[in-house]
Every structure is written in structure tokens, then in C-alpha cells.
Amino acid sequence: MAAAAAVAGTAATTAVPRPLASPPGDVVGKITVGYQGWFAAIGDGSPLNGWWHWSNNWGQPPSSSNKAIISWPDVREYTRVYRSAFNNLNNGQPANLYSNYDQQTVDTHFKWMQQYNCDTAALQRFNPTGGEGPIRDAVTAKVRAAAEKYSRKFYIMYDVTNWTNMQSEIKADWTNKMRAYTSSSAYARQNGKPVVGIWGFGFNDGGRPFTPSQCQDVINWFKGQGVYLMGGVPTWWRTETGDSRTGFASVYRSFNMLSPWMVGRIGSPADSDNFYNVANAPDQAECNARGIDYQPCVLPGDMSQRHRRHGDFMWRQFYNMVRVGAQGIYISMFDEFNEGNQIAKTAENAGMVPSGSGFWALDEDGTPCSSDYYLRLTGDGGRMLKRQIALTPNRPTPTV
Numbered sequence: 001m002a003a004a005a006a007v008a009g010t011a012a013t014t015a016v017p018r019p020l021a022s023p024p025g026d027v028v029g030k031i032t033v034g035y036q037g038w039f040a041a042i043g044d045g046s047p048l049n050g051w052w053h054w055s056n057n058w059g060q061p062p063s064s065s066n067k068a069i070i071s072w073p074d075v076r077e078y079t080r081v082y083r084s085a086f087n088n089l090n091n092g093q094p095a096n097l098y099s100n101y102d103q104q105t106v107d108t109h110f111k112w113m114q115q116y117n118c119d120t121a122a123l124q125r126f127n128p129t130g131g132e133g134p135i136r137d138a139v140t141a142k143v144r145a146a147a148e149k150y151s152r153k154f155y156i157m158y159d160v161t162n163w164t165n166m167q168s169e170i171k172a173d174w175t176n177k178m179r180a181y182t183s184s185s186a187y188a189r190q191n192g193k194p195v196v197g198i199w200g201f202g203f204n205d206g207g208r209p210f211t212p213s214q215c216q217d218v219i220n221w222f223k224g225q226g227v228y229l230m231g232g233v234p235t236w237w238r239t240e241t242g243d244s245r246t247g248f249a250s251v252y253r254s255f256n257m258l259s260p261w262m263v264g265r266i267g268s269p270a271d272s273d274n275f276y277n278v279a280n281a282p283d284q285a286e287c288n289a290r291g292i293d294y295q296p297c298v299l300p301g302d303m304s305q306r307h308r309r310h311g312d313f314m315w316r317q318f319y320n321m322v323r324v325g326a327q328g329i330y331i332s333m334f335d336e337f338n339e340g341n342q343i344a345k346t347a348e349n350a351g352m353v354p355s356g357s358g359f360w361a362l363d364e365d366g367t368p369c370s371s372d373y374y375l376r377l378t379g380d381g382g383r384m385l386k387r388q389i390a391l392t393p394n395r396p397t398p399t400v
Contacts, residue, residue, distance in 0.1 A: 035121040037106065064358075119382070294328075
């Protein structure tokens with residue numbers, strides 16, 4: 001006991017002052033939405049010419065037996081859509097889907113971001129050296145145009161999943177292609193530096209086998225390029241348990257901003273309260289002590305698992321992340337119809353989903369919700385983050 005007290009006393013006398021938190025910018029003090037932008041269709045003119053991410057077999061239209069999605073979009077505002085092989089909607093209309101290769105689709109999404117006060121989009125960029133590279137490059141250009149048109153910010157967020165030669169290729173991709181986008185007036189900046197995200201270092205699964213030294217090299221290189229680096233890290237980054245490998249402590253703490261992943265970790269308001277105590281509060285304290293900006297995830301909930309509770313699940317997360325003192329909030333995700341965690345406009349009721357598909361609509365628990373409800377809820381969460389409305393555990397957003 002005496003020895004422990006002596007050590008504690010020594011640490012207290014030698015502790016460095018807490019660095020000032022980053023001032024508001026394009027990610028600090030803001031709502032950032034993860035933007036997949038990875039849907040396409042045969043006939044859209046894209047270099048892929050496939051049903052990208054809508055179906056498991058991209059060469060065939062999505063159907064009840066060939067689907068990669070678990071939730072159905074509301075496509076009423078898209079001027080160009082593509083006929084799937086699902087049955088007609090229960091209201092008799094054709095089961096159409098959209099393509100991100102169409103500029104109007106991306107424009108519509110960024111118009112929604114503007115309307116509902118989503119400040120910044122983190123464009124997901126997976127391994128761009130394979131067959132998906134050309135369409136990802138094309139979508140990036142469309143995102144820039146839409147962000148400029150609707151006065152939103154965007155930045156490139158690399159996802160290193162299954163990227164075998166990531167260590168060298170990510171540097172070449174930034175140097176030869178993506179860095180040019182920082183000249184856009186819409187490219188997100190924080191602390192005067194262009195923002196870059198890297199998601200996936202340290203996760204303990206086979207899709208991200210990179211060593212700590214490989215990851216540290218990439219981080220050091222990007223910071224040497226003069227960027228502000230956001231890291232999408234394991235939920236248990238701080239303790240290196242659970243979903244985190246060991247040996248990554250210094251890697252995680254090298255990022256300017258940390259955003260621990262939460263999808264699949266929580267599914268109820270009570271889960272959010274538990275994570276507030278066991279993860280978020282100590283995470284925030286650690287980040288504060290080290291001068292790292294903390295950007296926790298907030299998710300609307302998995303539609304297929306019926307997590308949403310007509311918005312009460314998502315609002316509890318907003319409340320907890322604002323009261324913990326987070327520097328920003330990352331919405332997981334804007335358009336993730338594959339995992340059912342999207343805030344983009346979604347089928348309101350059973351009449352708006354394909355017959356026999358098994359998809360739930362937003363009114364699945366008996367509470368009617370407008371298709372834009374989770375966009376409106378996100379806007380209100382952003383106002384609470386920015387102190388434009390008072391901190392409240394009571395959801396202020398009407399469902400319709």
C-alpha cells in the first residue's frame with residue numbers, strides 16, 4: 001500500500017498539464033456521417049456495370065434470394081432508378097433501387113445532409129487498386145461536386161479491411177489521387193489541416209492483419225504529409241481487450257482523433273448507458289489527458305434486429321455522448337442499407353417494402369415514423385452537441 005501510494009504521488013507531481021482541446025472545425029464540434037457511396041446497378045453506365053452491394057452476385061439483380069441488404073430505401077426523390085428482381089412493393093409500385101454512379105443520387109444525399117444539418121461526410125475508401133477502383137474514383141468526384149453544391153464538408157476515410165498491400169498502396173493512393181481533393185473548398189479541415197480517416201488498425205480479425213509497426217509507419221507518414229488524422233479504432237482500444245489486438249497502445253494514441261466502433265456492440269438504451277460507464281467516460285478521460293479529440297459513434301440501430309425503438313435508442317446515445325463531453329459525433333452510417341444502420345430516407349411502412357422480402361419498415365414497433373425521421377433525429381442530436389438546445393435525455397424529435 002505504501003509503495004503504491006508513493007508511486008501515485010510521484011505520478012501526480014510529474015503529470016503534464018492537459019493540452020487544450022482542438023477548437024471547433026469541420027470535425028470537432030460537428031456531426032460527421034459515414035458515407036459508403038457504394039451502390040450501383042447494371043445499366044447505370046458505371047465502369048463496374050454490376051449491382052454493387054445491392055446483391056451478393058453483382059452480375060444478377062437483387063432479389064429475395066440474392067440480396068446483400070437488410071433494409072429498403074425510400075427512392076421517391078431519385079430521378080433515375082433501376083428495377084430490381086424483388087417482387088413489387090406491397091403498395092404495387094416497382095421495387096426500384098438507386099446508383100451512386102448517378103450524380104443526382106449523390107446530390108440528393110448531400111441535399112439531405114444540408115437540410116438536416118449533417119456537417120461532414122466521411123467518404124469510405126476501401127482498397128482502390130482492384131476492380132472496384134474505377135467506380136470508387138468516380139464516386140469520389142461526384143461527392144466533391146455534391147459537397148460543393150450543398151455547402152457540406154467531406155474527407156477521405158480509408159478502410160483497410162482486406163487490403164493486402166495497404167502499407168505502400170495507401171500512400172500511393174493519397175499521393176497520386178486523393179490528395180488533389182484537398183484543394184476543394186468543401187474538403188474538411190481541422191486545426192488548419194486537411195482531414196484523413198483510417199479505419200481498421202488493431203482489430204483482432206483476419207481482415208486486418210497489419211502489425212503495429214506497419215500501422216505506425218502509415219500514421220507517421222500521413223502526419224508527415226500535414227494532415228489531421230482520424231482513427232476508426234476497436235471499441236476496446238484503451239484496454240487492448242475484446243475486439244483489439246495487443247501491442248497497439250502507441251498506435252491508437254498517435255491519431256489526432258479517435259472514433260471507437262460501436263456497431264454490433266449495443267442494441268438498447270440500457271446498453272448505451274452501460275457503455276457510457278465502462279467505455280465512453282474512461283475513453284474521454286484518456287483522450288482529454290493526451291490531447292486527443294474523441295469522436296464516439298452514434299448509430300440508429302439495426303433494422304433487422306429491431307433495435308431502433310422509434311428513435312429512443314439513438315437519442316440515448318446522443319444524450320450520453322454529449323454529456324460525456326465528446327469533441328464530435330460520428331454517425332454509423334448514412335447509407336448502410338447492408339447492415340440496416342442507415343439514417344438516409346427509408347421505407348416508412350410495409351407498403352413501401354417488396355412483397356415477401358421480410359424487410360422491416362420504420363414503423364416496425366407500431367409507431368409511425370416518416371422516412372426522414374432519422375435524418376431529423378440526427379439534426380436535433382447535432383443541435384444538442386453544439387449547445388443550440390439544452391442537454392436532455394428526452395427525445396425532442398417527433399416521429400412524423
